Amino acid sequence: MSLEKVQSDFYDSTSLISPILETIESAKIQANRNQDRIKLIAVSKNVESNKILDVIKSGHRDFGENRVQETLSKWPDICKKHPDIKLHLIGPLQTNKVRDAVSIFNTIHSLDRRKLAEVLAKEFDRTGNRLECFVQVNIGEESQKTGISPNQTNEFVKFCINEHKIPVIGLMCIPPADKDPGPYFAFLFEIAKKNKLAELSMGMSRDYQTAISFGATQVRVGSAIFVSRNK
Numbered sequence: 733m734s735l736e737k738v739q740s741d742f743y744d745s746t747s748l749i750s751p752i753l754e755t756i757e758s759a760k761i762q763a764n765r766n767q768d769r770i771k772l773i774a775v776s777k778n779v780e781s782n783k784i785l786d787v788i789k790s791g792h793r794d795f796g797e798n799r800v801q802e803t804l805s806k807w808p809d810i811c812k813k814h815p816d817i818k819l820h821l822i823g824p825l826q827t828n829k830v831r832d833a834v835s836i837f838n839t840i841h842s843l844d845r846r847k848l849a850e851v852l853a854k855e856f857d858r859t860g861n862r863l864e865c866f867v868q869v870n871i872g873e874e875s876q877k878t879g880i881s882p883n884q885t886n887e888f889v890k891f892c893i894n895e896h897k898i899p900v901i902g903l904m905c906i907p908p909a910d911k912d913p914g915p916y917f918a919f920l921f922e923i924a925k926k927n928k929l930a931e932l933s934m935g936m937s938r939d940y941q942t943a944i945s946f947g948a949t950q951v952r953v954g955s956a957i958f959v960s961r962n963k
């Protein structure tokens with residue numbers, strides 16, 4: 733391996749996350765949200781452990797995964813060494829994976845149907861481990877996407893909180909891929925406000941700055957961190 737290659741790898745590993753943190757800071761200033769705390773969730777799906785460890789070394793602690801199985805195979809060892817890591821489930825959750833999910837994740841961003849709420853609540857009761865949850869809203873009402881439809885969200889949030897004592901802290905969405913995301917983020921903000929929910933999980937690599945300007949409190953960024961930009 734040439735010295736040049738070694739140096740560029742070293743440079744890469746120390747700066748994976750800092751450009752994103754800087755962009756978040758400038759987006760906050762532009763949106764007049766200097767005082768707000770915005771959580772960056774580093775989405776590490778399909779990313780191998782070495783790269784994840786580089787980001788952990790730089791001090792980052794919040795990570796997102798979209799599959800329970802992959803999370804169980806990658807994270808238990810890392811979490812043993814770094815017990816302050818917080819794992820966020822951002823992908824769809826099948827009810828037969830609830831027990832595993834509750835055993836490894838800290839937050840669930842994809843609570844999207846009654847059956848799942850019921851099974852989660854049972855597991856929370858059984859373990860005493862009540863994970864904070866986001867209700868996922870199918871904000872563009874797309875048939876291929878999961879999530880509760882916007883006009884059923886109020887009722888579903890009440891169902892989760894009142895009937896099942898699920899700690900719902902906010903709403904999550906993924907806007908339609910081919911449209912301007914701004915109006916969808918604004919819509920999610922309105923629904924959250926109506927339901928007195930403080931947290932908004934919205935914004936990915938291509939639109940997290942826009943999401944911040946519309947009130948995001950947690951952004952889920954994967955490829956902008958982990959996919960090499962200097963190739």
Ligand SMILES: *Cc1c(COP(=O)(O)O)cnc(C)c1O
Pocket residue numbers: 775777798822823906935936937938952953954955956
């Ligand atoms: C993969 C994924 C992300 C991150 O997407 P990038 O475009 O890589 O930033 C965010 N949210 C969800 C739900 C995802 O599945």
